[in-house]
Amino acid sequence: MLNKILVVGAGFSGAVIARMLGEKGFHVEVIDKRNHIAGNAFDFHNGHNILVHQYGPHLFHTNNQSVFAFLSRFTDWVDYQHRVKAILADGRLVTLPVNLDTKDQVGEDKVIDTFIRPYSEKMWGLKLEEISPDIINRVPIRNDQNELYFPDDQFQAMPKAGYTKMFENLLDHPNIHVRLETAFEKSMEADYMHVFNSMPIDEYYDYSLGPLPYRSLKFHHVDLPIPRIFPVCQVNFTNDGPYTRVVEWKNIPNSPQNEQFTSITYEEPCSYTENNNERFYPVKDASGKNRALFLQYKQIENPKTTFIGRLGQYVYLDMHQVVSSSIAIAEKFLKENTL
Template sequence: MFDYLIVGCGFAGSVLAERLASQLNKKVLIIDRRNHIAGNAYDYYNEHGILVHKYGPHIFHTNSKEIFMYLSRFTQWRPYEHHVLASVDGQLVPIPINLNTINALYNLDLDTSSVTDYLKSRSENISPVATAEDVVVNSVGKDLYEKFFKTYTKKQWDMDPSELDPSVTARVPARNNRDNRYFTDTYQSMPLHGYTAMFNNMLSHPNIQIMLNADFKDIKNSIPHKATIFTGPIDYFFDYCYGKLPYRSIDFAFETLETENFQACGTVNYPLTQLYTRITEFKKLTGQIHPKTTVVYEYPTDKGDPYYPIPKKENQSLYNRYRDLALSFPNVYFTGRLGTYKYYNMDQVIAQSLALFKKIASSDRLPLEGVTNGRLNHTVNGHNH
């Protein structure tokens, strides 16, 4: 008899498995339909000996000391600040848009104060802000919107920004300084030996058993357990009784090249004519030294694994019906991106799992160690992890 059956070996499930096993002495079975742990953060050494991320680049960043220290139990870190360039008008320019971006694109020599006035002169005053397009045009005007956002968003979501919720672009600010970093969080690092190694440490507790290549519906009635934590798609749990929740997915095309370096930084975005949205070079992220290099091209698609909940009101309404149905299952907890139909960064998923653990632990009336509520910002920020 297991105390908890946890469905999904990504961050949402693995953090809960570790906490329940180590802090509450619960017996946990964690399963995954894939043949590996670590969920979408899974990394491995390819046939050339290069460490790659199977499901696209995962860059860890957070402002939460508690979350950073929690993960530090299971990994050492390699300090890393992510930089992204965008291929626009024959140039590679920093994104998010900043002072350097604007000066390079328009052959200007603005400073911090004058770039603020420049953006203000080009921005529009759309009210109310109802769509992802409105957010950007209000911030930087039509020209920068069309160069950086319009086609990129269409490729990513297969919808025009005018059809999407404002949250899609609300977290991609324009900066009036020369900060070329993609993220500005206090803690920015990569697990020194990779994500999979970190998950191996997280799930190494003797109270945790792991079952891979296992579908929840195949085993749920044959393995005794007291409660379920479900991090898979909530609509799948309920047999799509109200219909399928729509997602976007990605086709990843990996290529290993006979050269030490391929591009100037970790990720280059292609917001205009190419079919792919971005190219990532893994050695830039991991710091690995190797005579060859591996890159991945990302092609958004509506087929394949569910990665990105599509932020539209009708989709949220459909999710809400499933969420309400879940209330009648008191021994099942739904969490994570797929369980709650929200796009979270990795640290937000961890915060959500720690908060759920605190809720479970307080009902057990046992003392807690190292638990944080975390702060969840329920936002969609394009597709950067």
């Protein structure tokens, strides 16, 4: 027990911590309730040999050189600069983030109600004014002709063989053992010196202070006997229907090409209670009441458990931020616990 660690969740946060502790001699057991590793970054080759991300597009980008170097130990990369279009009611495709050309085509006074309000309100289940400005400003409106979605990030690439293969390499260590289709139970904690847990923190505490709101997504995967539909990977909808965007997977360069078929996925946001309790995003509201409730949970004394990831820390993080946070958590633990 003195060197046994339990990691709950085989996504980015859990896998990074497991690898770092495993390399330092700890025996790490990783469990996940799903039947696969890689968390929401899980990808697979479908029946047409197109590489599909099961839970929506995961597009790696960062300025953090140490994060990129860490992941580069487990994958080769394919350069990819993400471009996004929005489709208007008349079928025209215009550039996102909104730039000068987009403003010219729709009118600057219509930008908020065309691109930001409908997408955001569907995504978060709140009125635009109720959503934290931090979320709205993640993709700022521009005053130039830039067409890149992440124009300022130095490292923009996709794992050459896919995310799942990268996770296989990340978890391939003699001190790491992975058990899938295994749900966490508190009784497990007695067998380990410490637990790193990526489950929703309110669920862990049996909702004793009340439930935290999360948003979920339903993914609709479709194969079409068409060589290609869109000029870019991602197209956002501007209408008031239930869907937010569609992704055409073969437009990501690490996906094998099929000259006869294309595969698309369109996304339908919803509450996690409408989607088998699958939680994807914590809800950052303008009032801050959700964060305040999380902080009450966080203050519960529990020295044996460290909560990690988006759900455990109740924070909206990109992949590179999850990796950076997890590296810092592992380094802190290793500094305080040497074998």
